[in-house]
Amino acid sequence: MYSTTPLANTFQASILHIDMDAFFTSVEQADHPELRGQPVIIGQSQRGVAAAASYEARRYGVRSAMPIAQARKLCPQGIFLPGRMARYKDVSAQVMAIIQDLCPVVEQASVDEAYADISGMTQLYASPRVLAEHLKKTIQAQTGLTCSIGIAPNKFLAKICSDWQKPDGLTVLPPEQVRTFLDTLPVSKIPGVGPRWHKELLSLDISMVPDVLRFSRAFWTARYGQRGDMLYDRALGVDLRPVLSHEERKSCSAEHTLDADTKDRDILRHWLLLQAERVGHELRKIQKKGVCVSLKLKFNDFSQCCRNITLGMATNTTQDIYAATTALLARQHLTRPVRLIGTGVSQFRLTAGLLPVIRTEQQAKQQKLDTTLDTIRNKFGMNSIARADSQIARACVTTDLLSKKSQRSDPE
Numbered sequence: 370m371y372s373t374t375p376l377a378n379t380f381q382a383s384i385l386h387i388d389m390d391a392f393f394t395s396v397e398q399a400d401h402p403e404l405r406g407q408p409v410i411i412g413q414s415q416r417g418v419a420a421a422a423s424y425e426a427r428r429y430g431v432r433s434a435m436p437i438a439q440a441r442k443l444c445p446q447g448i449f450l451p452g453r454m455a456r457y458k459d460v461s462a463q464v465m466a467i468i469q470d471l472c473p474v475v476e477q478a479s480v481d482e483a484y485a486d487i488s489g490m491t492q493l494y495a496s497p498r499v500l501a502e503h504l505k506k507t508i509q510a511q512t513g514l515t516c517s518i519g520i521a522p523n524k525f526l527a528k529i530c531s532d533w534q535k536p537d538g539l540t541v542l543p544p545e546q547v548r549t550f551l552d553t554l555p556v557s558k559i560p561g562v563g564p565r566w567h568k569e570l571l572s573l574d575i576s577m578v579p580d581v582l583r584f585s586r587a588f589w590t591a592r593y594g595q596r597g598d599m600l601y602d603r604a605l606g607v608d609l610r611p612v613l614s615h616e617e618r619k620s621c622s623a624e625h626t627l628d629a630d631t632k633d634r635d636i637l638r639h640w641l642l643l644q645a646e647r648v649g650h651e652l653r654k655i656q657k658k659g660v661c662v663s664l665k666l667k668f669n670d671f672s673q674c675c676r677n678i679t680l681g682m683a684t685n686t687t688q689d690i691y692a693a694t695t696a697l698l699a700r701q702h703l704t705r706p707v708r709l710i711g712t713g714v715s716q717f718r719l720t721a722g723l724l725p726v727i728r729t730e731q732q733a734k735q736q737k738l739d740t741t742l743d744t745i746r747n748k749f750g751m752n753s754i755a756r757a758d759s760q761i762a763r764a765c766v767t768t769d770l771l772s773k774k775s776q777r778s779d780p781e
């Protein structure tokens with residue numbers, strides 16, 4: 370009855386999600402011993418909301434984002450503090466430095482959360498659990514704070530696991546237990562499924578994760594777009610988002626300010642081809658593929674717009690990028706002449722063989738052409754060779770701009 374699509378072999382990866390326990394109030398309790406064991410709430414203004422609540426305050430039903438007036442009613446003996454953001458940021462930096470010291474690839478997700486990819490560390494620790502225990506001990510010794518850690522084959526599962534035994538928890542989900550784990554998981558536990566969406570899902574009679582698979586991917590995508598596609602992936606246990614350390618590139622782009630402002634779509638398309646060549650080449654060099662392609666236009670009055678398209682499959686081929694930006698351009702109504710045009714690719718996905726990729730013969734040809742051009746460019750430089758189209762493009766750009774210039778005084 371459920372899809373038999375294999376859970377992608379993302380399981381080779383080991384991802385940690387580290388989440389500090391009641392971070393702001395725990396920092397206050399660590400700095401001020403007299404606050405330990407007390408219901409502490411960050412937020413004082415009568416008209417504001419609580420920024421955080423200690424576990425002691427949570428026992429009274431106080432939650433973060435709750436209006437302070439309501440929190441005071443629920444917990445009149447609560448200690449309401451103004452909060453010290455600068456101090457929390459300092460402690461956060463200290464915690465992140467500890468994680469980075471122990472793990473090679475770390476992505477900070479918020480002031481008190483981080484992902485770490487430890488798939489390359491199997492030689493150094495007996496098991497991911499041993500590493501996580503060491504990490505927890507080090508953080509507690511150096512900051513006096515506890516955290517909860519989830520270890521799983523990918524990001525979304527790791528995040529669910531870090532929340533599983535809070536506070537001071539450590540939950541490991543081995544690859545072979547993922548399916549069983551998901552089979553008994555309420556759909557509301559999937560990050561991104563908020564209260565409103567959850568209500569809609571319940572109206573479709575979907576309460577548990579496997580219920581999602583009663584409908585096809587096409588159903589979910591048609592109904593909820595990218596969000597629906599994500600939900601279907603998660604129900605299969607799939608999450609291809611890599612852990613990206615902040616130094617790592619998150620997008621590739623190229624842009625050009627035109628010699629003369631223009632509304633001529635031929636000229637604009639020619640630039641898009643040159644940019645697709647450049648961006649594609651760069652992506653292949655850093656071994657990234659992206660699913661989001663964007664077109665940036667700046668007009669002669671300096672107003673600008675950016676249009677995005679999300680592809681069904683991550684790409685780094687010149688042809689795919691060019692096809693996407695020209696499609697975006699075709700949809701764009703040009704009320705003013707364009708002075709700058711740009712192409713970007715973002716939302717990178719892992720490139721290594723995670724999912725079987727079925728490519729058409731045409732796509733295979735394009736890939737081969739890209740590889741050949743890359744080899745030549747790596748040897749002789751970016752401008753050493755171009756597709757026939759973009760050679761023509763260069764020539765056209767020059768001549769068209771010249772003829773355009775002479776027409777510039779004509780109002781459009």
Ligand SMILES: [Mg+2]
Pocket residue numbers: 388389390391392481
């Ligand atoms: Mg937290």
